[in-house]
């Protein structure tokens with residue numbers, strides 16, 4: 001299936017839907033004797049086979065093991081055919097820390113460059129100007145093709161952009177039917193006005209938005225002949241400047257989530273979900289960021 005593309009006014013284009021890797025190989029720590037590597041690899045390869053071309057990982061995930069798993073899964077794929085994002089952890093945002101982190105990520109991924117490199121989370125102990133200088137150097141060297149951030153507020157995003165030579169393409173934040181902070185804090189509007197992608201992490205709230213039992217979603221699922229997960233993902237992708245990424249190590253879930261593409265909620269139904277979804281929280285409760 002051809003995955004829908006989204007384009008900024010600047011011309012920067014991304015596949016709207018990506019596969020994430022948080023949890024593959026462990027969470028914050030590399031899991032010893034991890035039993036699911038083959039399953040993760042099969043899910044990543046199935047996602048590729050079904051048309052997914054954008055993949056997301058991070059230095060922090062399983063202490064780099066998620067990057068290794070992704071690298072193994074994509075080993076035989078032409079590099080130019082995929083778009084790979086990774087992230088530098090907040091404790092490594094010093095100039096040398098960024099340069100070293102990127103090299104280590106590339107080694108684990110077995111790749112020569114990243115398509116997009118993100119600051120995983122702000123660290124107010126380290127001047128953002130120092131971090132952006134390192135990102136600019138990596139851009140100049142061609143080791144990264146685009147820069148972005150994650151979990152940045154409007155203010156942090158403005159500060160980062162002010163000291164970067166290159167445009168910030170994307171801010172990855174917690175956003176789904178349940179968690180609305182990007183809307184309530186004006187971040188989505190800021191990204192739309194400033195031509196930056198807002199990438200919604202945790203689009204199905206780790207599976208809870210895949211369940212039946214919320215009437216408004218169940219009604220919508222029945223009307224469109226889709227599942228709750230597909231409704232949740234389609235609602236995000238119908239929004240201006242919004243892209244998203246889900247994690248799954250289950251081939252059936254990968255197929256299901258890709259089925260969120262290729263059709264659209266009617267604008268009135270999307271608006272209904274925006275206004276009437278019964279629980280709306282305006283602060284991320286993610287204790288551990290993926």
Ligand SMILES: NC(=O)c1ccc[n+]([C@@H]2O[C@H](COP(=O)([O-])OP(=O)(O)OC[C@H]3O[C@@H](n4cnc5c(N)ncnc54)[C@H](OP(=O)(O)O)[C@@H]3O)[C@@H](O)[C@H]2O)c1
Nearest residue numbers: 020021022201202203204205206207210246247248249290
């Ligand atoms: N920048 C950040 O701070 C940050 C934070 C969190 C996440 N992220 C990125 O965003 C990606 C997605 O977020 P996430 O992994 O936290 O949450 P998510 O994609 O909302 O949910 C993933 C979980 O939901 C399950 N799932 C997925 N599709 C399903 C379906 N159709 N039916 C039933 N269960 C389903 C998966 O289980 P199965 O594997 O069994 O399918 C997995 O346990 C991450 O992998 C990561 O790359 C970034």
